[in-house]
Amino acid sequence: MFRVFIVAAAGVQDQQGSLEPLVQAEAQVRAAGLKVDHLVIDPLSAGWDTPLEPGHYRSGCGPLEALAWAHARLREGLAEAVWIGGEDALRTGYTRQEREGWMQIYGEKPSLPEAYTELARYFCGQQGVGLETFRQVRDAIFENCRTQAQDVKVDRRWFENLTPLFRGVDCANPHVDYAGGLLLLRGDLLDCIHAAMPAVRVLGTGLGFASGDGPEHLRELAAYAHLEAAVREANFQAGLNFAEVFNEGQALMEAYTCYPVVPMAFLLRGGFVRTLEEIPRWLAHHALTLKGGMNLHRAPWNLPALRALVDMTQALQQQPFRIGGVHANGGLGYRQGFAILGSPGK
Numbered sequence: 001m002f003r004v005f006i007v008a009a010a011g012v013q014d015q016q017g018s019l020e021p022l023v024q025a026e027a028q029v030r031a032a033g034l035k036v037d038h039l040v041i042d043p044l045s046a047g048w049d050t051p052l053e054p055g056h057y058r059s060g061c062g063p064l065e066a067l068a069w070a071h072a073r074l075r076e077g078l079a080e081a082v083w084i085g086g087e088d089a090l091r092t093g094y095t096r097q098e099r100e101g102w103m104q105i106y107g108e109k110p111s112l113p114e115a116y117t118e119l120a121r122y123f124c125g126q127q128g129v130g131l132e133t134f135r136q137v138r139d140a141i142f143e144n145c146r147t148q149a150q151d152v153k154v155d156r157r158w159f160e161n162l163t164p165l166f167r168g169v170d171c172a173n174p175h176v177d178y179a180g181g182l183l184l185l186r187g188d189l190l191d192c193i194h195a196a197m198p199a200v201r202v203l204g205t206g207l208g209f210a211s212g213d214g215p216e217h218l219r220e221l222a223a224y225a226h227l228e229a230a231v232r233e234a235n236f237q238a239g240l241n242f243a244e245v246f247n248e249g250q251a252l253m254e255a256y257t258c259y260p261v262v263p264m265a266f267l268l269r270g271g272f273v274r275t276l277e278e279i280p281r282w283l284a285h286h287a288l289t290l291k292g293g294m295n296l297h298r299a300p301w302n303l304p305a306l307r308a309l310v311d312m313t314q315a316l317q318q319q320p321f322r323i324g325g326v327h328a329n330g331g332l333g334y335r336q337g338f339a340i341l342g343s344p345g346k
Contacts, residue, residue: 003187004074005199006341009313011180011306013298014091025183025195026083032192034080036183037073039066041086044094044301048105059330060256061207063306064337067182068205074186081189084309085181088300090174099174103301105331106214113171113259115215115332117163120261122222127268127276134165138260140280141288142169142295145257149292172258172299180303180310197317198344203240205339206233213334227336228269234325238340242325243271246286252315252324253286254308257293262329270327270338290315304328309339316343 008025011017029036042058052058057066063084070082090099106115124134146154158168185192190199208226210217235241245251255263267273273282290311291297294304305328312324320343328337 001075002077004071004202005185005187005190006182006202006309006313007185007190007193007195007199008183009181009200009310011178011310013178013307014176019179019181021196022085022181022183025193028193028195029081029183029185032189034189034192036081036083037070037079039070039082039084041066041084041302041306043086043088044090044099044102045088047102058302059335060258060302060305061328061330061335061337062302063309064205064326064328064339065207065335067184067202067309067339068207068337070184071202071205074184077186080186082184083181084184084306085179086303086306087179088303089177090300091177093177103174110215112332113163113166116259116261117165118215119218119222119332120165120259122218123224123261123265126222129276131165133277134260134264137264137276137279138165138170140283141257141260141263144283144288145293145296148287148289149296152292152296154296166259169295170260172294172304173296174299174301176298176300178300178303178307180307182306182309182313197314200313200316200344201342203323203340203342204234204237206230206235206237206337208233208336210334213331215332217332217334221333224265224269224333224336227265227333230336230338231270234338234340238323238342240323240340241271242323242338242340245323246325247272250322252290252312252319252322253288254290254312254324254326255288255293256305256327256329257289257295258299258304258329262333263288265333266327305337309341312341316341320344
C-alpha cells in the first residue's frame, strides 16, 4: 500500500482567494510525465436525478465519495495523481426562482426543511428525547458555529422559525459563488512536485449508504447506522479513534452543519458524546467548524465538503502534528462520508 497526500488545495469564494497554487501544482505533475485523473463535483444546474457522467459526483457527500475513490486508487498503486474539483455560482449564476426550483429535489412537497423536520422527529423518538431538548441542542450548535464566524452579522429575521424545529440560521445559506479543488499524489511520487506548502496526508476515508433516500426512508435514515459505519471505516484506515483524539484537543473538525439533526447524529454516532443531552456541555469546549459551518460560511450546494477539505488542508499545513476530520452528508442523509487528514509529522 502507498501513502496518499494532498499536495495542493485552493478555493475562491465570492472572488476571494486564488486557484493558482492548484494550477501550478498540476502543471508540475504533468511536466513530470504523470497521469492526472480528473473527478468533478456537479453544480446545482446538473440536476438531481439526471444521469451521472463518468468521473462526476453529486450530493453533499459527493466530494467525500470522490476523495474515497482517489484514496483507494492511489493507495493500491492504480493511479498516480488525482484532481478533485468543482464550481458553482449559487449567488450570481441563477435567479432566485431557478435556484429554488433546482433545490426541490423531492418535488414541491415536502420541501427540504420540511423533510428534515420529519427526520428530526424520528431521530428524537429513537433517542428518547423531547422536542424542547432538541431545540436547546439546536441553539447550542448555532452558537458554536457563531464563535468561529464572529465577523459575520446575522439578520434577526433569520432567527424566525421556518418549521417547528428549524430557524433560518439552522439551515445552509446557499448565496455564494465557489470554485475549488484538491490535487492528490501517491506518496512515492512526491519528489515530482515542489509545492510552496507541505503536503497533507489522507489518513482514512469512510463512506456509509442507507438503502434509499427521501421521506419514505425516515426510520432508517434517523438511526444513522450508516454514518457510524463511515466513521468506523475512516478510523480503521487511519489507525486511531478520531473522537478520542479530538476530545483531547489534538484535532480540528469540520462537521456538516445544515439542519442541526445532522451534526447531532455525527457527534453521537461518531463517539464524541454518549447522549444528546451531553452535547451543549461538549460544545462549550470544542469547535464544530473552522469558519462557521454551512450556515455562516455559506454552502455552495454540492461543494461544502470540498471547500471543507480545502480549508482543512490549509489549516493543517499551518499546524504541524495535528489531524483534521471532515464530515459530509448527502440528500436527506442517505449518503454519509468522513475523512481524516494528517498534517506534516502525522
